[in-house]
Amino acid sequence: MVSDTSERILDAAERLMVSRGYNAFSYADISAELGVGKATIHHHFPTKADLAAAALARYRRNNRRAVEGLFAVVSDPQARLEAYVSYWEDCIARQDMPFCIGAVLASEIPSLPDIVVAQVRGHFADLSGWLSATIEDGVTKGRLKAAQGSRTAAETLMATVHGAMLAARVAGSDPAVFSAIARPALDHLQAAGKA
Amino acid sequence: MVSDTSERILDAAERLMVSRGYNAFSYADISAELGVGKATIHHHFPTKADLAAAALARYRRNNRRAVEGLFAVVSDPQARLEAYVSYWEDCIARQDMPFCIGAVLASEIPSLPDIVVAQVRGHFADLSGWLSATIEDGVTKGRLKAAQGSRTAAETLMATVHGAMLAARVAGSDPAVFSAIARPALDHLQAAGKA
DNA sequence: GAGCTTCGACCGACCAGTTGGTAGACCTTG
DNA sequence: CAAGGTCTACCAACTGGTCGGTCGAAGCTC
Numbered sequence: 001m002v003s004d005t006s007e008r009i010l011d012a013a014e015r016l017m018v019s020r021g022y023n024a025f026s027y028a029d030i031s032a033e034l035g036v037g038k039a040t041i042h043h044h045f046p047t048k049a050d051l052a053a054a055a056l057a058r059y060r061r062n063n064r065r066a067v068e069g070l071f072a073v074v075s076d077p078q079a080r081l082e083a084y085v086s087y088w089e090d091c092i093a094r095q096d097m098p099f100c101i102g103a104v105l106a107s108e109i110p111s112l113p114d115i116v117v118a119q120v121r122g123h124f125a126d127l128s129g130w131l132s133a134t135i136e137d138g139v140t141k142g143r144l145k146a147a148q149g150s151r152t153a154a155e156t157l158m159a160t161v162h163g164a165m166l167a168a169r170v171a172g173s174d175p176a177v178f179s180a181i182a183r184p185a186l187d188h189l190q191a192a193g194k195a
Numbered sequence: 196m197v198s199d200t201s202e203r204i205l206d207a208a209e210r211l212m213v214s215r216g217y218n219a220f221s222y223a224d225i226s227a228e229l230g231v232g233k234a235t236i237h238h239h240f241p242t243k244a245d246l247a248a249a250a251l252a253r254y255r256r257n258n259r260r261a262v263e264g265l266f267a268v269v270s271d272p273q274a275r276l277e278a279y280v281s282y283w284e285d286c287i288a289r290q291d292m293p294f295c296i297g298a299v300l301a302s303e304i305p306s307l308p309d310i311v312v313a314q315v316r317g318h319f320a321d322l323s324g325w326l327s328a329t330i331e332d333g334v335t336k337g338r339l340k341a342a343q344g345s346r347t348a349a350e351t352l353m354a355t356v357h358g359a360m361l362a363a364r365v366a367g368s369d370p371a372v373f374s375a376i377a378r379p380a381l382d383h384l385q386a387a388g389k390a
Numbered sequence: 391g392a393g394c395t396t397c398g399a400c401c402g403a404c405c406a407g408t409t410g411g412t413a414g415a416c417c418t419t420g
Numbered sequence: 421c422a423a424g425g426t427c428t429a430c431c432a433a434c435t436g437g438t439c440g441g442t443c444g445a446a447g448c449t450c
Contacts, residue, residue: 005399020306024218027436037401039438044399048436099302106361107294107302111215124365148379156355159362159376163354166301170319181354184343188383200425221409232427234412239425243410 006044008034013055018097021104022052022112049113052105056119059101060126067130077138081157081189084131085182088161092168093175102127103162128154135189145191153189160185201239203229208250213292216299217247217307244308247300251314254296255321262325272333276352276384279326280377283356287363288370297322298357323349330384340386348384355380 012033016025027048031038045051074080092098102123109117132154138144146153164181171177207228211220222243226233240246269275287293297318304312327349333339341348359376366372 021216021218021303023216024303024306026434028434038436039402040400042437043401046437103361104302106365107299108216108219109364111219121365124362148375152375152379155362155372156376156379159358160351160355160380161358162361163356163358166298166357167319167350167354169304170301170316177350180343180347181351184347184351185355222411223408233410234428235426237411241411 005034005036005040009036009041009044009051010055010058013051014059014101015097017052017055017101018099018104021108022116023108049115052113053115053119056101056105056116056123060119060123063123063126076143077134077141078143078190080134081131081138081144081186085161085179085186088165088182089175089179092165092173092178095173098173099165099169100162103165106162124158128158131157138189138191143191144189146189157185157189200231200235204231204236204239204246205250205253208246209254209296210292212247212250212296213294213299216303217311218303244310247308248310248314251296251300251311251318255314255318258318258321271338272329272336273338273385275329276326276333276339276381280356280374280381283360283377284370284374287360287368287373290368293368294360294364295357298360301357319353323353326352333384333386338386339384341384352380352384 009030012030013025016029016033027038027041030036030041041051045054070080070083074083088100102120105112105116105120106124109120112120128151132150135144135146135153135157136150139146139150148156161182164178164185167181168174168178204225207225208220211224211228222233222236225231225236236246240249265275265278269278283295297315300307300311300315301319304315307315323346327345330339330341330348330352331345334341334345343351356377359373359380362376363369363373
């Protein structure tokens, strides 16, 4: 194992940021949660901005791998979009990381260090990139439709899913609220002649 | 005027929360911005939670008044929804309060004091309430359609608009990004036979 | 293999600055 | 003079970050 501690620090940071965002977690929180000295965290991640950016970078790396795996296993574009939505349904239902870090941090952008903002931007680009590629694929295969173009369709789906997370959080992390919003958005992309 | 200072404090708090959320603004920020002592703020709003809740409450009050005015002036439900979207387009374009406080705070919910959470919940209820009433109205008038029911349609529109704000913020407060997502969501509610 | 150095990981103690919040004096203005 | 509003000065707790130093494993030399 390369470095267990630094990985565990990233785990804690990720968890904390998902629930509290960037500004409301501290080195002391992680220190207490992990039973590790604050100085140790600074040893691995010199500044708080470094830590947050590293957590985001790892999150994006994992996402990329997961998406590649999804593309390899599931060939139907419609099913891939479905997997995206049901992934978040699961997260919210299991109360485990029930929010996209990118989305929490996005709302804090004006108060975020530049390196962190760059990662947030990158994540949004990643996400809208693979969503629009998938939609594009579905359109050419005649399985999906995107009146305003696949790029806009992707941005809209992403926005609706993020908004649904927000609504679910307001409703006390209720997965039903999320599904009620996100599912129809998915259906809306289906081509006219459906099963 | 009842109390100019307390009103100006709420103005500053609102502005700060729109751009930074709850956890990243301080009494010192307001004190500096207004040239007023920190103790003065505590005199009007004993705790930070009180201040945030009061700002939210005033925001909701203003919204309610605005919505009532809209209902009085604009009778077409479709035009009312249009007004909602173009209101935010303006805010983002003018760089003045380019985000819904409710939405910023919603993502911070797990780290928010209870009174504040209650106001956030209230705001979401207000918003989805009048949106669904408007959509309901439009459906009975045959101007709008809502396949999953007006409540879900309202929640979805709200979610998409919030997600669009997020996307716009990621893109550097770009009103075009917001419109590209929010406008089609509006069109989607239009009844089949359109102009 | 003994003795030495080097190095990354880690820690407790500490730093200056900021946090939300308080106490009490000082103005107004009725 | 009573009351509301504002101020300066203060507080303990916490913020992100630094300091000097300890530990043990790995590498080197004889």
